[in-house]
Amino acid sequence: MLGADAMARCLLEEQVKVVFGYPGVAICPFFNSMLAVDIDRVLVRTEQNAAHMANGYARISGNVGVCIATSGPGATNLITGIATAYADSIPIVCITGQVDSKQLGSDVFQEADITGAVESFVKYSYLVKDVEDIPRIFREAFHIASTGRKGPVLIDVPIDIQNAAISKFVYPQEVYLRTYKPTVKGHVVQIKKVIKAISRAERPIICAGGGVLLSEGAHELRDFAHRCNIPVVSTLMGIGVMPTDDPLYFGMVGNNGKSYANRAMNESDLIIMIGARVADRAISQPDLTMDNTVLVHIDVDPAEIGKNVGSHIPLVGDIKTILKDMEKYEIRCDIDDWIERLNEYKRNEPERKPPREEYVDPARFIEMLSDKLNDDAVYVADVGQNQMWSCGYHKVKNGRFLTSGGMGTMGYSIPAAIGARAAARDRQIVAVCGDGSFQMSMMELATMQQHGLPVKIIIFHNGYLGLVREYQYKTYKGHYSVVDLSGSPDFGKLASAYDIPFFKLENMSNADEVIDEFLSIKDPALMEVMIDPLDVVK
Amino acid sequence: MQRKVFQLLVDNQAGVLSRISGLFSRRGYNIESITAGTTSDPRYTRITIVANGDEAILDQIEKQVGKLIDVRKVMELKPDSSVFRELILIKVKATDNQRQAIVSVSDIFRAKIIDVDMDSMIIELTGNQSKIEAFLDLLKGYEILQIARTGIAGLTRGAADV
Structure with missing residues (x-):
């Protein structure tokens, strides 16, 4: 058995069903060994998207996503995808080929110090130097990626190690890492403090982040909120923790969020941050002096507590476990006045100014679309104005809302949706992107067609890098620089080149029928939606 | 601005020191000095780091260093007991x-x-x-x-x- 065979065996032991990758000489032994195992191999069209597909796969399957690249440029092309996964704490394992270990450090053809290069974007990385270490390293890598605060782990394997014979293959049952033991159970004293704070609160609010979804604790959080009668707001990454129409849900917070959500945070006397890291875009005033506000911060990562905002009651542990532990405390807030106040704010939220009539109103379009989507649909938003409209107007029922939140990586939606398809063959999956972000990943239409991973794609076409244009309009008095997207292809011709059914929506007059038809036909399909070039987020 | 001395016990293997110094540089922490050497148990290296910053930064340094997979233990060396x-x-x-x-x-x-x-x-x-x-x-x-x-x-x- 060779090292490469052992690597393939490790993936089987980890019950990996699919890998996303791109070969090159330095990873060829491994791809050759992959022929012998029953794991789907998806050939992407550029490595960055292999990491995004692994990301989308991980978020929908709940398992670790796997991507593979060769040495040098293959590995460096992964970096943006790795950083994207790191910023959103998505568990992926990246396997890269490396030049012969005896030549490491001599700048030979396609050598890049990838473990060094990704150091600040990975939870951990390995450079395999002994073939006998392969089973242990793979076991550890999957364990580290998927426990505690999740995140990417990279394994760099020199070609001579892949080709070396391994004396015996024993896959470790247990992981023994002296230095890595993430906290799972919340401290009971802290839990009691939280309960006490809730019982005293007159205007409590829960702010749910992506950590709730990562711990698969959304169900428990909904239960908790309803049992205790506490209203909930969410961060961008926390969209979908609560159904949008839940009477206790009051929207997304932050610069681009709902003003009633921000008011709920600012006026509450007890903020329960749960699985959220109080990032700069999420909280309108991270340093807001909360003299009369008690702040509870529940997170699996102790380093997040107190990083951006001081916390009065820290509670470290796995969110799902903590929420389950809190079930035994009978507590119900009698705060109808507070909830009524929030409902009033919600009713008084100013309407968005609609665009010119000859164009599609993205807000109304997204509302119509999400009304028509299945209960468990996966909606993948890209980055830019399309993302802000999506998080503002998409109504999640019991499905998922995926986007690149922390890194804001354009081009995320299509590969992430394809990855999600690999995890959920029968679910409705829609990627919504702009004409800028679409062109960052449109090469993956081929991957989608080749591997039978079809999704529905919607392009908001406004001919601009809209969010940057909006920024330049406000900041530079409309002096636009390098935001004009003329030169974009005819998306209809492009769709037909890939043999993908195409729809075009010019304005709202026939939106209802076009969306119905778009959703009713078999995947894949591409819809171009004409947006007013001068439309703005709010 | 305060100054603290941290003692770290880390796995004695390649790349540990670069992971630690990389963490300091990318998060913008001030490092005054760093010393390292293997302990009586060759599996471990003991590192002494002198860092400065305000209370919140020093707290973050301890937590972020402790989060590194290779770091077994991190503690502050208090002047009166060290x-x-x-x-x-x-x-x-x-x-x-x-x-x-x-x-x-x-x-x-x-x-x-x-x-x-x-x-x-x-x-x-x-x-x-x-x-x-x-x-x-x-x-x-x-x-x-x-x-x-x-x-x-x-x-x-x-x-x-x-």
């Missing part, structure tokens, strides 16, 4: 008529002369930082050619082990 030592080598210009005066000062500080030639000498001094600073102050009248310092190493007092 001992600190630093070693310094000073090459100073010393003509015939300066030499004796330098030797006298060195004697008072229990510093050692470890090399002498016609017009310079190298002095070795071990001590806590205030002793070293005081000694350097006294040498100000002479021409210091080169200085090499190890940075602080520290241990807690008593039998308690980290």
